[in-house]
Amino acid sequence: MSGFEVAGIVLGSIPLVISALEHYAEGLSTIRSMQKYEEVFEHLHASFVTISCIYRNACEELLSPLALSDAQLYQLLEHHETSSWESPKLNEALRNRLGSNYLPFKSSIKQLNKKINLFGRKLQLRDNFQPPWTTPTGGNDAAARNKFFNDPFIRIKGGFKSKQYKQLLSSIEEDVNRISSLTAGAIALEPLRLQRRRKANTEYLLKFRQQAEKLYDAFNTRWSSRCMCQCTHQANLRLDIQRDQESGKPSTFKLVFTFGSPDSGQNAPWKPLPVEIEAVDIIDVTKPNNSSLLPNIVIHSNTKADDHWKCLKRAPDIVDLCAALQSCPSLDCIGVMSDKLAKHHIHTLHPPNANPIDKRVTIQQMITTQGATFQIKEKCTLALTLASAVYHLHNTPWLEETWDLNDICILSQSVLSDQPYISRDFPAAATIPVQSQRMRIIKNSIIFALGVALLEISYGKPLHAFVTADDLDATGNRTAFTDYLIADRLAEGLRTRELRNYADATQRCIHCNFEASVFSLDDDDFRERFYQGVIVPLRKDYEYVVSTVAT
Template sequence: MSGVEVAGLILGAIPIVVAALKTYKETKQRYIWFMSKEAYIDRLIQSLNEQVYFIKSDVEVALRSTDLEPESIKSILTGPDLSPWNDHEVADAIREYLGEGFELYLDALGRCQATICTIIASLNGLVSGTSKIVPADLVAIIKNISRPNGEFEFRKKIKFALQKEDIDAQIKELEATTKILSRINKQSTRKEAVSLQASSRAITKFASTLATIRDSAQRLYSAISRGYLHTCHDQHEVQLYLQTRSTLIQGTKPKTLKKSSLGFEVAFCVAVDAGSNHDAWSYKTEIQVTEREDVEDGGNRPPSSSPLEPNAKPAITFSLTDQATKTTAARNDIHDLCSLLHSTSKGVTVLDIRLFGNGKLCSVDSPATTTTISTTRVPHPKSFVTLTELISGAHPTVPDLNHRIALSYNVVSAVMQLHSTSWLTLPLASSSIHFIPEPLKTHKQPGRKQKYLPFIKAVFESCTTPCTTCHYSTRDSMLELGILLFELWHAQSIEVFAADNGLKLTKSFGSRYEVAQKWIAHSEDEGDMMPFYLEAATRCIECTFTTATAKPDWNDFTFQKSVCQYVLKPLLDICPAKYR
C-alpha cells in the first residue's frame, strides 16, 4: 500500500464525525453542563473541516495530471467508495505532485487519522462496544452509515464523552496538522509542473534572447568606460533607460533581411563649467549595438539562440546621429567622450560616433545640413524622481493600474537583461529606479496623463579600472524583485507597509524577507491582488524556481528559464501592448 489511501479514509470519515457532532449538539439534554464545552465542539468542527479542505485541494490538483475525467475525480473525493485510493495511478500522481513533501504529507495524514480515531471512539452511538478505533473500523463506518437524501442518519442517540480539556487537546493536534498541510499545499502549488514548462522551446528562446541582450549591455558598459578620459571630472554619470524589448523577446521576425541592431537608450549627464548659471543637463540618445559581418575571428560567432561568448569580437555602433544618413568621412579615434559631448552640445559639429571591434570609439564628421541629430537635451536632475518618491513621497503621483503592470513587466525584463552586468552592482530596488515623467496626451485629457520612463544610473569613477563587481547574491536580487512587484501593485513602499502594520524593518536580508512574507500573507487574506500577479511576486520572494544547481544562480540557464516562465511571461501576456 502507498499510504495515500489514508487520505480517502479521512475524507470519508470527517463528514460523518462532523455530522455526528452537530447531531449531538441538537439533541443535548443537560443544557447547563453542555454550555461549558459547546465552544470547544464548534472549534473542533472547524478544525476538521480545514483538514478536508487542504487534503481535497492537494489531491484534486494532483489528479488533474492523470487521464481521469473531472466527474471521476469528484467521485473519488466525495464518494463512499474507497477502492480508487488503492489505484497506483492515483498514488503516483499525488507523489509526483508533492515531490519532496510526500513523506511529510503522509506523516500529517497519519496524525490526522489518529486524532479522528480518538474522537470517534468517544462518540457513543456512532460506534459501540469498543474503546479503541483502528483504520479498519473507519472503513466499516464509512460503508455502513446510511445517507438518505444526502444527510447522514444515525440509528442511536449520539453522546460525546470527551471533556473540554480533552477536546482542546485534539483541536491543538488538528491545528498542528493543518499548518503542515497548509505549508505543503502552498509549496506544491508554486512548484507545480515547473520542470516541464520551464523546458519549453518558447521559454528557452526567451532566456537565450535575454542572454544575448545581457552580453551586449556589458560590452556597452565597457565601451563607455573606455570612452571617458577620467581627468576632467571625478565622476561621469550615465543613465540607462529600462526597455521592455517585448518585440525582440517574443521573437517577432523583422521585415527586412538585414541584420537588425540592438538599441540602448542612454543619457549622458554633462556637467556645467564652474561659475555657470545654467543647470546641469543630460544628453539623451540611442546607442545601437550591432555585430560586424567581418568578425576578426574568421566569422566563428555563436548562434543567435545561445549567449555570446566573452571572447567574441562584435562590433558596437555608438551613434548620436540618424543612421539613415551615411557618411564616408574619415574616422578619428576618440580619447575624451566628455569633451566630445560638450563640443557637440555647443553646435560645433554634428558627430557620428561608433565603437568597432578594436574597442576604440571613433568619430566621423558629418555635415549638419545632411544629418539629423537623434538626441534630446533633458534637464538634470531636478525633475527626476525615484519609484519610492513616486508612490510614497510627500506628494505621490500614483500611475494607474495598467501603467503599474507595465512598469512591473519593465523592471522584471530589466533584471533579466542586466543581472550580472556592471549596470547592476546592487539589486534593483524602488530607490534605484528613477523617472522623468513625460506628458502623454490623449484626445480626452490632453497633457494630463504622464508616461513614466524608468532608468537606472551608472557612475564611472575617475579610477583607471572601474568597479564592475556585483555585490549581491541571486537570492538577494529575487527578494528585491518580489518586493518591487508588491510595491508597484499596491502603490506603496515596503517601508510604509511595515510602518502601517507595526513591523520592524531594517536593511538586512532577514528583516526584509520577514516583512515581505507578512505582505504575502496580508495580500492572500485580503484577496486584493490578481492571482497570477500574486504568484509571480511570491515566487520571487520565496525564490521558488527550478534550478540545476544546489542554490539559485544567475549563471544557471535552467533557473533563468524558470524565471522567464513564471514571472516574465505572465506579466508580458497581461500587459497591454500600448504600455509596453
C-alpha cells in the same frame, strides 16, 4: 472568418449530420422498396461517427495544454460555442502551437466545412442540418417523412446518388485524417521548436548582456575619474519591454547623458543629451572562421541601417567624451570612440514630439516624498518593464544584485510608464557586498529586489515604512532577515490589492518559488522558469490593461 472559428462550426455540424443519417435510416426502414439502401446509410452513419471522434480528438489535443478553464473547454468541445473560438488570444495560442502547420490546418478546416455543407445539401437537409420531415421541436412528422420517401423522384435520386455519397464521404475522411496528421505532427515537433526557441533566446540574451556590459565599460573607461568639468556623469539607459520576436534582431539601446550635481556651484557643461544605440558584430577577416566575434556597438539616430554608416568614415575620433558631447552638433553624428574590442559610433537621437528633459527623479523619490500612486496601466507597464530589465540585464554593471527603485528614474514630465530609465553614475561608486546571512534565506538577490520593487509600486510606500517589532531583533535593530520578513507579510496581502498575475509573480520573486534546484539566472532552465513564472503573467496583465484602455 478565421480557420479556428470554422473549427468550432465543424465540431457542431458533424453531430447534426450523424443525427440526420439516423433519421434517414429510420425512414428507409419503414418503406419496403427503399430498405435496400439502409445498409448504405448505416455505413455513412458509422463513418461519420468515426470522423467525429477523430476530429474531436484532434481539437482536444490542440486545446488541452492551453491555460483554459473547464468551463471554457466545455464550451469549445461540447457546447460547440463558435463565439468561444473567436477569441483573439485563443487564436494566437493555437497558431503558435501549430507553427508551420497553421496554414494547411486552416485550409483543410475550411475545405472540410464546405464538404460537410455539400453533404447536407445532397441529403436535402435544411440549413440547420435537420431532415425536412422533422418538427421545430425536434420530433418526426410521420406523414411528411412517408411523403418524402415515397416521392418517386426522391427514391430515384437517392438510389442514383448513393455512390456519390460514398465518394464525398471518402473526401471528408481524407480531410479529417489530414487535420489529425497536421495536429499530431505539430504536437510532436513542439518540444523541438521550444528547444530551438530557447536556444535562440539564450544566444540572444548572452549577446545582449555582453553588448550592454561593453557599453558600460566604454563609459567607465572614459569617466573612471573626474574629468575637467568636475561633474559626475550619468548614463541613463532606457528600459523597454522586450519582445520574443526581437531575439533575431540586433540589440538596441537608448540612453540619455546627464550630470550629477556640479561642484562649487558650477553649471553643467552641456544639456541632457539623448542617444540611440545599435550593436553590430564585426568579423575580423584576418582570423580563422572559428575565431570569436568582436562586437561593434553603434550609437545612431532613428534612421535606416544604411544611413548611419554613411558618416562612419568621416566621423571624427572622440578623445574626450565629455568635450565631444559639449560641442556636439545639433544633428546626428558626434564621432567615434575606439577601444581594443569595440567601436562606438555616436549619434544624437531626435524622437518625435519629445518633451524637454527638465528634471531627473527616481521612482523611490516619487513614492517617498511625493506619495505617488500609480494607475493600473502605469503599474502593469512598470512591473513588466522592470521584470524584463532583470531578465536582460542581470549580472551586468547596469543592474546590481541589490538594486532598488532609487536606480530607476524618469527624466522628463512625460508619462512615467513611457520613459523608465536605469541610471548609473561615472565614476562609479563602490558596491556593497551582499550579507552572507541574507543569502541563506534569499536565494536570488536580484529577483528578490524585483519582488520588493513590485510591492513598493503596489503599496505606494518604501518597504521600511511597514516594519514592525516582529521584524527586528530583541534590541529593536534591523537584521539580515528584516526585509524578507516585511516582504513576506506584504506579499500575502497583495491578492486583495492587485490582479492575480501581479500578485503571483510578486510572491514568486519574494520566495524564489520556481520549483528549481538551481537559482541562478545564468542557468538556462531556471531562467526559463523565471520567464514563464514572472514575465509571462505580467505581460498578460499588461496586454489586458492596454487592450482595455484602448477600447
